[in-house]
Amino acid sequence: xxxxxxxxxxxxxxxxxxxxxxxxxxxxxxxxxxxxxxxxxxxxxxxxxxxxxxxxxxxxxxxxxxxxxxxxxxxxxxxxxxxxxxxxxxxxxxxxxxxxxxxxxxxxxxxxxxxxxxxxxxxxxxxxxxxxxxxxxxxxxxxxxxxxxxxxxxxxxxxxxxxxxxxxxxxxxxxxxxxxxxxxxxxxxxxxxxxxxxxxxx
Amino acid sequence: xxxxxxxxxxxxxxxxxxxxxxxxxxxxxxxxxxxxxxxxxxxxxxxxxxxxxxxxxxxxxxxxxxxxxxxxxxxxxxxxxxxxxxxxxxxxxxxxxxxxxxxxxxxxxxxxxxxxxxxxxxxxxxxxxxxxxxxxxxxxxxxxxxxxxxxxxxxxxxxxxxxxxxxxxxxxxxxxxxxxxxxxxxxxxxxxxxxxxxxxxxxxxxxxxxxxxxxxxxxxxxxxxxxxxxxxxxxxxxxxxxxxxxxxxxxxxxxxxxxxxxxxxxxxxxxxxxxxxxxxxxxxxxxxxxxxxxxxxxxxxxxxxxxxxxxxxxxxxxxxxxxxxxxxxxxxxxxxxxxxxxxxxxxxxxxxxxxxxxxxx
Numbered sequence: 001x002x003x004x005x006x007x008x009x010x011x012x013x014x015x016x017x018x019x020x021x022x023x024x025x026x027x028x029x030x031x032x033x034x035x036x037x038x039x040x041x042x043x044x045x046x047x048x049x050x051x052x053x054x055x056x057x058x059x060x061x062x063x064x065x066x067x068x069x070x071x072x073x074x075x076x077x078x079x080x081x082x083x084x085x086x087x088x089x090x091x092x093x094x095x096x097x098x099x100x101x102x103x104x105x106x107x108x109x110x111x112x113x114x115x116x117x118x119x120x121x122x123x124x125x126x127x128x129x130x131x132x133x134x135x136x137x138x139x140x141x142x143x144x145x146x147x148x149x150x151x152x153x154x155x156x157x158x159x160x161x162x163x164x165x166x167x168x169x170x171x172x173x174x175x176x177x178x179x180x181x182x183x184x185x186x187x188x189x190x191x192x193x194x195x196x197x198x199x200x201x202x
Numbered sequence: 203x204x205x206x207x208x209x210x211x212x213x214x215x216x217x218x219x220x221x222x223x224x225x226x227x228x229x230x231x232x233x234x235x236x237x238x239x240x241x242x243x244x245x246x247x248x249x250x251x252x253x254x255x256x257x258x259x260x261x262x263x264x265x266x267x268x269x270x271x272x273x274x275x276x277x278x279x280x281x282x283x284x285x286x287x288x289x290x291x292x293x294x295x296x297x298x299x300x301x302x303x304x305x306x307x308x309x310x311x312x313x314x315x316x317x318x319x320x321x322x323x324x325x326x327x328x329x330x331x332x333x334x335x336x337x338x339x340x341x342x343x344x345x346x347x348x349x350x351x352x353x354x355x356x357x358x359x360x361x362x363x364x365x366x367x368x369x370x371x372x373x374x375x376x377x378x379x380x381x382x383x384x385x386x387x388x389x390x391x392x393x394x395x396x397x398x399x400x401x402x403x404x405x406x407x408x409x410x411x412x413x414x415x416x417x418x419x420x421x422x423x424x425x426x427x428x429x430x431x432x433x434x435x436x437x438x439x440x441x442x443x444x445x446x447x448x449x450x451x452x453x454x455x456x457x458x459x460x461x462x463x464x465x466x467x468x469x470x471x472x473x474x475x476x477x478x479x480x481x482x483x484x485x486x487x488x489x490x491x492x493x494x495x496x497x498x499x500x501x502x503x504x505x506x507x508x509x510x511x512x513x514x515x516x517x518x519x520x521x522x523x524x525x526x527x528x529x530x531x532x533x534x535x536x537x538x539x540x541x542x543x544x545x546x547x548x549x550x551x552x553x554x555x556x557x558x559x560x561x562x563x
Contacts, residue, residue, distance in 0.1 A: 153439035158520035 001093040004028050008090065022070065022077040022086070029086070032093075033066045054183065057176065062089070064169075065131055072147060073138045081137060085130030088123050095119055117188040124184065128177055135170055142166060257281070260321055260328055262288050267310055267333040279321055286317040288332075302342075302411040305335040340411035347401040350420050354428035355394040361432035362387045373438040380442040382450050386435050386517050389457050393509060396465060404472045427525045434519050443518040453516035460508035463491040467502040470495075483548040497560040499541045503533040504558050534558055 004025055011021050022029075036059050042048040043055045065085070070077060099116040102108045142148075148162040262276040276291045289301035305314045308324065310333055315324075324330055362383075364374045401407070434440065443449045466489055474484050483499075486492045494501035510526035534557070541557035556563055 152434075152437060153441045155441055155444060155518070156520040157434045157437070157441055157518065159434075 001032060001090055001097065004032065005090040005094060008086065018080065018083045019078045022082055025086075026071070030066055030071070033062055033089075036062060054180065058180070061131075065134070068148070069134060069138055073141050075141050076134060076137045079134060079137050081130045081133035083130075085127050085134065088127035088130060091119065092123050092127070113191070117184075117192050120184050120188075124181055128173060132170060132173060135166055139163065139166060258328060260325055260330055262321070263329055263331045264292060264306070264334050265331060267307065267335045273334060281320075281322045281325070283321055284317065285315055285319045285321070288321065289317070299334075299336065302340045303337050305337045306332045307335070308332065337413060339414040341414055341417050342411055343407045344401065346412055346417045346420070347405075347407075348398065349417065350424055351394050351397045351401065353421055353425040355391060355398070357425060357428045358387065358390050358394075358432045361429070361436045364436060364438075368433070369436075369438060377438040380440065382442050382517065383435060383440060385450065385454060386513070389454065389513060389516070390432075393461060393513075396461060400465070400468050404468050406472055406475050427521075427528075431517075431519060431521045431525060434521055435517050441518075443516070449518070450516055453512045456512035457509055457516060459491075460505045460512060463494065464502055464505035464509065466491040467494070467505060471502065483544065483551045494560075497555060498558060499544050499552050499555045500537040500558050503537045504560075507533050507558070534563065537563075 007025050007028065008021060011024050012018065015021075039048070040052060040056050040059055043050050043052040048055075070082060076082065095112070095115045099108070099112050102112055142163045146162075148160070148165075150158060150160045152159045258281065259277065260279040260281060262279055264273045264276065265271065266273055274292065274295045276288055276295065279288060279291070285306065286301060289304050289306070292304060293300050301317075307314055314335075315332075321330065361368060366374075470484050470487070470489075470492055484492075484495055486495045492501075494504060498504055507526075507530050510522075510529050514522045514526045537558035541552070541555075544552045
């Protein structure tokens, strides 16, 4: 992710514009983001103590954005919202992975812990905004090309409309995002402030 | 302090005393005995010989599990009563908690106690403390199954008659309907009518309850999937199966056989439950459909899965396939649980059987 970050900064400094940035970094992005599937495996096996469901939702939403939106719908690759979420992801992932690495080495500098549990307060909503704007920008192209959609009549008597599917996805952010956000806030309170929720025991 | 027990005892004493009297006893002795009689008549102590057990009533203190506040005390509970009686008395005291909604635990994190437990077995002293949890709105199993099965029946028919709000009217009236569509409707309705009749007349439901939330989830699943599959099967642009009549007839035959099989297995299980003996594994009878008991411990699930797979093949519709796949997963989980139970109970017979699919699983 550092590689990705540096590549992005270099591109911007060289070209002065964000157009074409996605095309230049996409291979690295796809490689590293797809590898994040391993995180779900780690949770399932038990090496990491996070819940499989939370990690699964997070990783699948990332993979969905990379492969099913940004990669497949080429027309939106130059949108500003793409840069928005790319930057957010880069910063978040660099912080998160450094946190895990230092944790494993048992030598965690406080500022990394601070960064991990405080950056998300701003970055998370910004990232979600970037993703939603990208999907919204992609909608007209989906409707026009009918990509990933299956229409009747067909041999297996099924139909699937990617356009409406995307709209449903956008609406699903409404219940899911607050849940993940408050989960992170609770983690933050627990780790940073050592607040333990005590049950009133007589 | 009763007079009654002392009366026969008192009579016995008197008889003993009277028996001791022989002709040689003089008046003083008899006077002595008489005075003893008078004294013992006034004696109200119950002697150790005939101990009439005092009925000790218990008191059940019910605390809220979270706040540990006392909600109420159920007193005058006879020792022979069960937890259900306590729950009913509790309901009288606090009318909003009807018995099936009440969950009582001995410790705060312990298991919920069964209704049939007797108070005597719980008591360590004359006051018993139980923790109360509100289990939420409950529905009886009968209501649960009836709602769950009536929904799909009606929903499929709504799609079958091609309501104008669902399908485009112009297309609907124009298109010729392949006979498999009618057959599918018939089979689907047959399946759910059979389930409904079995719930009403065959299954001996224990009369227990389940939280309302379970019913909502189950209904959402069944009703949602039925709408989805009914939409495609009854769609004007429905494509009949690739292998034509042969595929349809073969699948329809398999479906009917599985339905019959399922019915006979349910009847056999209900009969066994009715005859009271859960002491042996249900045995196959002259009915060929019950012969699956030889191979499998839960043939009702096998037949159910078979019905849905044949329905998929008959209609060649992917959503039905997805539904059948989910049902297979659900039935396998239930079958595995039941198989484990059978292994514990009827080890020698069940050992060589599979749980749901012969030989494989």
